Amino acid sequence: MQLRNNDTTFERIANTCDSDEIARILRVQSTHFTTYFVITVSLIAIFYKTKHIVCTIRRNYAKLTIIVVGAGPIGLTSALISLHCNRVRKLVVYEEQSRLNIERQSYQIAVQSSQVSMLRSYGVDFDNLEGLWHDGCFYTRVGIYLEFVLHVLPLFKTDVEINFGTKFTKDTRYIVDNMSGRKLVICCDGSTGIASKILGLSDETVTYSTGIFAAAAAIDRRNQTSVPIPEKRVHNLSFDLSAYGTSAYECNERTKFTLKLYGNSQCRHMALAVNRCDTSVVRTLKSVLDKSMMRNIFLKCYNTYKRSKETSISDSYCLNNMKFSPRLYEIKLSQKLETAAYITDCDLFIITEGEAARSYNFNTGLDINMGLKGLASLPQFIQSIVIADTEHSIVKSLVSKIEHSEGLSREFLTFGLKQHLFT
Known part of the structure; x- marks a missing residue:
């Protein structure tokens, strides 16, 4: 019906107007349509341009609050890396121990050359840190490193809050949950820490065998100062256990032990390792719980392969000052x-x-490096989550971080102990 009426109207106009008038009317209508079209397209373009500008501004200026649990080497290094990302509104650190206890820690850390390069890029001034260089590795007392980072963190313009003597508890989680804006909690409280569990992560773990049997020992010499000493490795060792009432003695390629001496002058550590095999020596050292046997092995190893400037230790001193594994056990990750x-x-x-x-149930003196490798993906993760505004982008960021973490475990199982012990 409407179409018929329109046709009738058009016929009436056609009968009463000449062709010039019809053309003028059509031109006016066409001009109006073009104007409306241009205005509509312009408004749509302005809307999307404005939206793009707003999103760009939001992305460029978006920030988050970062909470670090644990002020050990990995925790404070993660705090340092985070501040360099320029995406942090506020940094909060929770540490159960006091600052004095943190800076007094005396055990030695050894930073590999690759990790030295990474830390230098974040402002760690190794040239002015008390320590020792050897074969590209930097050896220092852990308290020295932590003291340096604690001094640097407040120098950033970002608001930094470090809470010593404060354990991360359920009450702390309530405080974190109620902080405004987006937050990232980095749990660096060690293998026995409970922060991740309090925050809702599963505490389930999977354990892998590294295919290596090992034992460890430590000599505590409190009369010595904590002077850094580079590590020393000795390969292709064999042991004659006949003095202990066993005929286990083999000198072949299947039973070749590696000895590693590391640690500072106050606390010297030894690691004894062998690839998993079923020779009589390995079976004996795995099954016979004879403390004197393993203690004498470590005593002999230390006095034979210690550095020339170190003094030998006596049987009596070893008896009272050495802690050691009584037998070989399997290293597991x-x-x-x-x-x-x-x-x-x-x-x-x-x-x-x-x-x-x-983590793994063995100490090699280079353990900090696996944790530092994990922090390599932290800057990219922070950059991605600070602008993640969809479920897809959030999941993508999490998957990338998880894959990097799993990749480190696979890399360690393949190369880790070979690099730290056998080469």
Whole structure:
């Protein structure tokens, strides 16, 4: 009906107007349509341009609050790296011990050359740190390193709050949940820490065998000062156990032990390791719980392969001042199954780093390096989550971080102990 009426109207106009008038009317209508079209397109373009500008500004200026649990080497290094990302509104650190105890820690850390390069890029001034260079590695007392980082953190323009003597508890989590804006909690409280569990991550782990048997020993010499000493490795060792009432003695390629001496002058450590095999010597050292046997092995190893400037130790001193594994045991790596998560209700990301993510039941003196490697993906993770505004982008960031963590475990199982012990 409407079309018919329109046709009738057009016929009436056609009968009463000449062709010039019809053309004028059509031109006016066409001009109006073009004007309306241009205005509509312009408004749409302005809307999307404005939206793009707003999103760009939001992305460029978006920031988050970072909470670090644990002020050990990995925790403070993660805090330092985070501040360099320029995406941090506020940094909060929780540490159960006092600052004095943290800076007094005397055990020695050894930073590999690759990690030295990474830390230099974040402002760690190794040239002015008390320590020792040897074969590209930097050896220092852990308290020296922690004191340096604690001095540097407040120098940033970012608001930094360090809470010593404060354990991360359920009450602390309530405080974190109620902080405004997006948050990231980095759990660096070690293999026995409970921060990630309090925050809701599963504490389930998966354990892998490294295929290596080992034993460890430590000599505590409190009369010595903590002077850094480079590590020393000795390969292809064999042991004659006949003096202990056993005929276990083999000198072949299947039973070749590696000895590693490391630690500072006050506390010297030894690691004895052998690839998993079923020779009589290995079976004996795994099954015979004879403390004197293993103690004498470590005593002999130390006095034979110590550095020339070090003094030998006597049987009596060894008896009273050496702690050691009474027999060989299998080195195993434990990896946390859940190393990253996001809680929607309080806009909170959670990740684990260092031994809170993966650890193994053996000390090689280079253990800090695996934790430092985990921090290599931290800057990219921070950059991605600070602008993540969809479920897809959030999941993508978490998956990338988890894959990096799992990759470190696979790399360690393949190359880690070979690099730290056998080469």
